[in-house]
Amino acid sequence: MGDCGCDKAKKDLEEYLHNELCSEEAADIRAHMENCVDCSDEHRVGVVLTEAVKRACEETAPEELKSEVLEKLRSMQQH
Template sequence: MTDCGCEKARRDLEEYLRDEVCKTEHTDIAEHLAKCPACRDEALVAKTLTEVVARACRETAPEQLRDQVLARLRTAQAHH
């Protein structure tokens, strides 16, 4: 196991977080993140952002709000 360095860790960060790198690369990046606060912070931001976006994609608008938006869109389309 070797420290892969900041450049590789940051380049492959998204794949690492999604578990899409081979076991060796995963180990190397994990080792780097353990030693590099800047890359670890970047990984935390990326992971948090991914989780927030995923959670937002599962949420749905209240039915009344959705109906209001659709009604306004229909009105706007009718006037154009």
């Protein structure tokens, strides 16, 4: 386990966020972020964005909005 460097950490950050790296690569990135404020900050931003996207995907549009959109689409198709 060692410091993989900023280039590697930033290149693999997305896979790291989604637990898609082997344990050794993940450990190297984790070790690097312990000593690199810039990469650690990027990781925190990535975590926040990932969580926000997950929450947004769980939300559904209100029925009233769905009805309005469908009505407009039908209206546009008739013209």
